[in-house]
Amino acid sequence: MNDRFFTFNGRSSKDFNLLIQNDFEIEAGDADVSYTSVPGRNLDIVNPNNRYKNGTITYECFIDIRWFNDSFYKDLSELRRDLVAWLAVEENFSGYSKLQDNLDENYYYLARLSKAPTMSFISSKCASITLEFNVGPVKYRLDSDLYQEISNNNQLYNPEPLSSYPIIKITGTGSLNLKINGISYKITEIHDLTYINCEKRRIYDDKSLKNNIGVFPNYQYPILKPGENNISWDNSNADVSIKFNWRTFI
Template sequence: MTSGEPYFKFNGHKSIDKNLYLLNEMELTIPESDLRFDEVDGRQGAIIYDNEREKDIIKTFPMELRKEAGKSLFKQVREITHWLKEPKRYSRLLFSEDPEYFYEGIFHSQVRILDRWRDHFDVALPFRCKPVMFRLDGQTATAHVSGRTLENPEPIESLPVIQFRYSGTADATLTINGKQFRILRAAGAGVITIDSELGTAYRDGIANISNAILMQSDGYHVPQLRAGNNTISFTTQITQMMIAPRWRSIAI
């Protein structure tokens, strides 16, 4: 095995561990904005409606599959297929050439293996990935005290995981950049986790209390950390505040 050989890592294994080696035709893909264009008679150009989201991208790894000594190609391909198709959900996908970030992707497409020569085969491995990529250094939860500023180093907002202990003695308030989230006493005492990406809130990892926290007077909202500095404060009913900021950037 060549030292420094580029690879991708998915479902607990590196591609080079499966005798898959990256070719030189790697492409970068910019996500497409989810827009609707309506044509109107008598009007030049379309009316554009922005759905305020980006579409998933297809991240394709052009690989060379090297035949493993003492193993049939059919068995080798079956093992690779099981490895890639086992997760039926978005899972962490890391590319060694950009080690500070990872994608969240799923492998579900049909794949054809092209016969190149007897012991080498070309294969393109496509992953459907979320349109954002995540920083590894934003995945760890750290303690936060009320009033402290948290800096988002990326140019887009992040959707954090926020966990704290709530006394349940009275309604509490979590404030992020002036935006208030009222935690109703009906949420109940215990450890509360808010997962902004999933849009849910739980007490003690079981009871779904999303409506008691995320439903505000102006609608259903989740905490976000904007680019740059974010001031986070909370009332005394909240203690042991931990935040995993989940910094992210537009995927490429």
């Protein structure tokens, strides 16, 4: 076995003795644009849709059931059944799961299986398997995936080239004016715990959605731009923690 592996949905390819044979190659998604041709004009008009398409990560694997205990799998079809159960779990029909490859160990991807695994039998005991994942256009730093408590009147540094959409956790009581890079975002009432999810554009606590307590300029949620970001708030009884979600293109 080699040391190459990936994890998805909380399990590792090593659990299934998958021997990954191809290089770590990613097909990045293009910018999502359309074009309009105008008679008499040489250049088409570019119509940007302000988004990037998903990309693809493919694993070409080899498997041999003789690598398992004799009582584990009777044949390759049983192994394929468990692979499908692992990779195409029910919640993936509406969303994505984290995918991490140990050759890119500082980042994770949001991915879902593109189609059922393709298995080519070499013998009754071994086969090649192709696993193709549909992945989002950006990848996220693992060291920014946990909440970090920050101090008031602080400066945060985004090390990636893209703005991030953080999740801000506020504990305390009363109201709060959160200022990020000179822009004020007001929370009219805090009851012990409030979350601001800047990517999903939601404000909530442990029980319910509370978008009505946010007063944001032009209804825009906070972002953390590349480089330095200044943050402060006016409620001395409140504590703020942030899941930064630093990200870059795949």
